[in-house]
Amino acid sequence: MHSTLLRSSPTKRTFVSEHHGPFPALSLKDMEAKQHPIKSLKSYPETGGRSLAAAPGGDGGGGGGGGVFRAGSAEMDMEAKIQKAIDFKVEGHRCYKEKKFREAIGKYHRALLQLKGVHVIDGTAGSEVNLLSQAGTKMTEDQRRAVERTEIECYDSLTACLLQSELVNYERVKEYCLKVLSHQRDHFKAMYRAGIAFYHLGDYECALRYLRDAKNREPSDTNVLRYIQLTEMKMSKSCQRERESGKETQG
Template sequence: MHSTLLRSSPTKHTFVPEHHGPLQPLSLRDMEAKQHQIKSLKSYPETGGRSLAAAAGGDGGSGGGYRAGSAEMEMETKIQKAIDFKAEGHRCYKEKKFREAIGKYHRALLQLKGVHVVDGTTGSEVNLLSQAAAKLTEEQRRAVESTEIECYDSLTACLLQSELVNYERVKEYCLKVLSHQRDHFKAMYRAGIAFYHLGDYECALRYLRDAKNREPTDTNVLRYIQLTEMKMSKSGQRERESGKETQG
């Protein structure tokens, strides 16, 4: 068995192998050992190497930068999925598949939950990105708002096509649209219709008149204003007659 000779010098030590023949190929065991060492450094930070996530974050191993980047990507993905579901809803609506369209619009709105919380615009939804440090860009903010408005507006259109219309839900969605855009004509008109069928004629007349100010010649708006005024007139007449009977 050959040994390695150690030659000494005043300044440094150099290891010189005894034989200078051709390099011997590594054995299978040696190759596996080297592969395991490389894998350990890449994948297992507990063995002394940094994880890929920590390396991407560039934060010395804490992974905070990686989480922030991941949160931004997750937010962008949610917004894009919402836009895609909205587009599918529009397609279903055009094909008069109103029930399917409603489902698509709801799924679009579901994607936007949590995005708001991170942005800090609302605290009602569950924070799906609680560990994210990301904020919405101006472009993302506009995309979220326009998608939300379109979905709620389209939902009211779908609901009004139902055989049994849920006017309470129509009212709710119209008010959500108007909270973003006060001068949204369709939301004003449909809110007026909803309040009319719910028996709140004063609110109905207020929204219908707002809609008339936007579109003075719209025949549907004018017709509902007339119907609402008739209901209010009859209701007032009944109250007056009831008052007379009480006095008598």
């Protein structure tokens, strides 16, 4: 009989091959271990600790199809997240127009959460270990512009919503304005609202700096001019109190 046979005896087991002749057989456990050696992720330094699916040719076989599939899947996921973020932003704008400010805030935050996922895929989310970006998935220039534009609009709209609250969280307003200005330095509304936030937080020097920047952009804006005046009055009173306190100390 020419097919491969597995013969056993009470004392030893022999594997007979039609091409290679008989040789001592391995136990099933040993055969599986030799056919499928298992290594931890740390044992693949060339992949930087990635899973095999994320590594080039990581389909478990000899070809690179798995890596291509993974990268293509990540690109589709990225595009879907960007579109979902834009959809949430649009819903936020609708809620804002309807004066549903709390709902609008929720929509803008959900949009930003989607964009955070995009940055993770792209590998621009700080020090996070990013498996997908190592597979070569990066934003296109058009996608990058769409993400930046959506982030600016969301943070800008969040500050507008927060300023409509009865108890305004000026610390949060400041934070969001600075995020906008980190993307777009000459953003008028962010300059103006940052000035307002610093004013109410008692940092009059920073408030005046941002308000003057806003005035340079819009010299005739009455709201900016009014806040500059209020800020200068606060600074003047603060200086006067310091002088009076100094005199009392000397006396």
